Structures are given as C-alpha cells and as structure tokens.
Amino acid sequence: MSAANVGLWLYENGGGLHIQNAIVNALKQRDINCITGLNLRDAHARDGHIHCNNILMEELDLFLSYNAGQQTQYQLYLYEAISQSIPTINNFNAFALSEDKFKTSHLLNNHGIITPEYRLCHKNDTDGLKKAIKDWGGKLVYKPTDGWGGAGIVKIEGEQALDMLLPFLSRTDLRYFYLERFIDYDNTDFRIDIVDGQYIGCYGRKAPKDDWKTNITSGGSIFVREPTDELINLAKKAALVTGLEIAGVDLIYDREKERYVVLEVNGIPAFATPEQEKLGLNFNHKKIDAIVNLIDRTVCKSNAKVA
Structure with missing residues (x-):
C-alpha cells in the first residue's frame, strides 16, 4: 500500500498529459500514489465530505490543481473548502490572491515591489477616472480584477475616449474599476x-x-x-x-x-508545449523535478504532523 495518495487535476492540452504522466511516474518512485482527473466540476459535497469521481477529497494527503483559468465559482468554492482539510498546491489563499490583479499589485507594492501605477475606483467615481487619465499623460488601461489571458483589458487614450466609454461602464454590474497607467x-x-x-x-x-x-x-x-x-x-x-x-x-x-x-x-504558469520545446524552451524537466520535490516534502511534513 502506498505511503501517500495525492490528487491531481492537470490540463491535458498542449502536452499537458505528458507532463502529468511524468509527475505521476516520478512520484510513484517515491511511494506516492497519484489519482488523476479530479476536476472539481464533477464533485459534490455532503455529510462533511467532498466527493469527486468516487474519491473522498479530504482523505487525500495533498491536492494539486493545475489547470488554466476559467474555473467556475463552484470549482473554486470547493477548492477553498478542500484546502481547509488537506494541503493544496498552489495553496488556495495564494491562488485566490493571484487571481485578483488589484490585491496582487497592492500587496507587491506594500513589500517594495514595483508594479504599474494603479488605482481602484468606485464605478460612480467619474472624477477619479478622469483624474487618473490626466495624471497618467492621457493613457490608461482598464483591467478586470479577475480576468486572465488578456480578456477584457482595454487601453483608453484621451479623456474624449473615456467620456464615450462611461455610459457603457455605468450600465455594467461592476462595483469598481481597476486602472493602471499605460506603460511605454x-x-x-x-x-x-x-x-x-x-x-x-x-x-x-x-x-x-x-x-x-x-x-x-x-x-x-x-x-x-x-x-x-x-x-x-x-x-x-x-x-x-x-x-x-x-x-x-x-x-x-x-x-x-x-x-x-x-x-x-x-x-498556473504553463509548461512549454512540444512546439515551444523545439524553439529551445527546455525547462520542463527542471520544473517537473521541482514540483515532485515540493509535493514529496509537503506530504511528508503533513504526515509527520498527524503522527
């Protein structure tokens, strides 16, 4: 019987299945069994347990969620609940932070790490929006705080363009706007x-x-x-x-x-695809080794606490 059981949900496109198999095989050599395909979209919770594909998630020793954005609120909700019982990688709190552009930038700045200058404005704060574009030389970038892959990002040039956009923004259900200075x-x-x-x-x-x-x-x-x-x-x-x-x-x-x-x-930074590896991006093996070491150490540390 394996010393530990780890749940995985990895993307499969772009060479992801090959990456998953490499992680599974490497962990098997360390007496760690992997249960793959644990997409929380298929999970449900009842009586103090979360079930996914007939697996009790809380009985796992660790859960690695590594699938690019567009996860539903349901999936993230269960991800958070699971993290309260077992170790998760990425840990849910850090993952949730990274999904929010404002909170990430705000925290980084608090620790002396420079990001693009930003402002968070209430949706009715038109004066704040206009002041931002004036202060930043007539160019700013509007970003959804929880978008990914560049979706929803809009560059606004000039106060006239902003005036044309304001009626549309006022009809959205957004509560606030995250703005960044456009960087040359x-x-x-x-x-x-x-x-x-x-x-x-x-x-x-x-x-x-x-x-x-x-x-x-x-x-x-x-x-x-x-x-x-x-x-x-x-x-x-x-x-x-x-x-x-x-x-x-x-x-x-x-x-x-x-x-x-x-x-x-x-x-959730992607591994290099097979096509990208041909271009010279050769870090996949190093990344797999580091993730395997991280999982191994985390599982051993968690089990030591239980013992």
Whole structure:
C-alpha cells in the first residue's frame, strides 16, 4: 500500500498529459500514489465530505490543481473548502490572491515591489477616472480584477475616449474599476517561472503587429529569452510575497521611468508545449523535478504532523 495518495487535476492540452504522466511516474518512485482527473466540476459535497469521481477529497494527503483559468465559482468554492482539510498546491489563499490583479499589485507594492501605477475606483467615481487619465499623460488601461489571458483589458487614450466609454461602464454590474497607467514598453515581456523559491526558466512573449498585449491568447508569440540576476531575484521575491509555491512572474521594462515592473503573478504558469520545446524552451524537466520535490516534502511534513 502506498505511503501517500495525492490528487491531481492537470490540463491535458498542449502536452499537458505528458507532463502529468511524468509527475505521476516520478512520484510513484517515491511511494506516492497519484489519482488523476479530479476536476472539481464533477464533485459534490455532503455529510462533511467532498466527493469527486468516487474519491473522498479530504482523505487525500495533498491536492494539486493545475489547470488554466476559467474555473467556475463552484470549482473554486470547493477548492477553498478542500484546502481547509488537506494541503493544496498552489495553496488556495495564494491562488485566490493571484487571481485578483488589484490585491496582487497592492500587496507587491506594500513589500517594495514595483508594479504599474494603479488605482481602484468606485464605478460612480467619474472624477477619479478622469483624474487618473490626466495624471497618467492621457493613457490608461482598464483591467478586470479577475480576468486572465488578456480578456477584457482595454487601453483608453484621451479623456474624449473615456467620456464615450462611461455610459457603457455605468450600465455594467461592476462595483469598481481597476486602472493602471499605460506603460511605454517595447511590446515584449519576460515570463519567469518559480517553483518552491527556485528559478526554473524564462521565456519572452512578443505582442503581434499593431497590438500591445503579449498574451498568447491575444496573439502574442514566444521566444527564448535570458533573464538577468536582477529579474530572477525580483521574480523570486514576488512569488514569495504572494505565497505561491508555483508562480509565473511577468515583467516588462518601463522605458519612461527606466525600470522593470512586475505586471502580473500567475498561479498556473504553463509548461512549454512540444512546439515551444523545439524553439529551445527546455525547462520542463527542471520544473517537473521541482514540483515532485515540493509535493514529496509537503506530504511528508503533513504526515509527520498527524503522527
């Protein structure tokens, strides 16, 4: 009988199934059994237990949720409940924080990590919106606090454009607006992967022609990029501050203020796809090893407390 049972929910597209198999096989060598496919969409709760595919989630020694955004509120609700009984990776509190752009930026700034200048405005605070665009030289970016992949992000240039947008915004059910100063940059970024405080790898993303968003879902392309020690240390600090065991830290260079800023901290940074590996992104093995070590140590620590 295995010493521990770990539940997994990993994405399967883009080489994800191969990644999952590698994690399962590596953990098996450490006498840790993996139960895969635990999508909380299929789960239900009753009588003090959460059941998913005939598995009692609270009886697991750890649950690793690693599937990109668009999880429903139901899935996240159960994820949080599970985290109150067993270790989760990423731990739910850090994951929930990383899903909120305002709270992430606010926390990073409180710890001396520079992000784009931001403001959170009540939906009826039109004066605050207009002041922000004036203070930031006529350009700002509106972002949903809980969006991903660049969805819903809008660049607003000039007060006239803002005036045209305000009637639409007033009819939405949003309670507040998260705004960032638009940063003059070269339309490329750094994505730096950190696992358990360890630097894993880096790549760059480039926005498509006539656009400024680097997200792959927005048409951005990936290229090999080497980070400096300064950027690696900055990414490590951002991951530590947010509490994420697994983090993808996005950084860009502000040409106006001549400094790097942390744009976002992602709680589900993708592995390199087979196509990207052919381009030279060769960090998957290192990332798998780091995650396996993290799971092993977390399970042993948790079981030691119970004993």
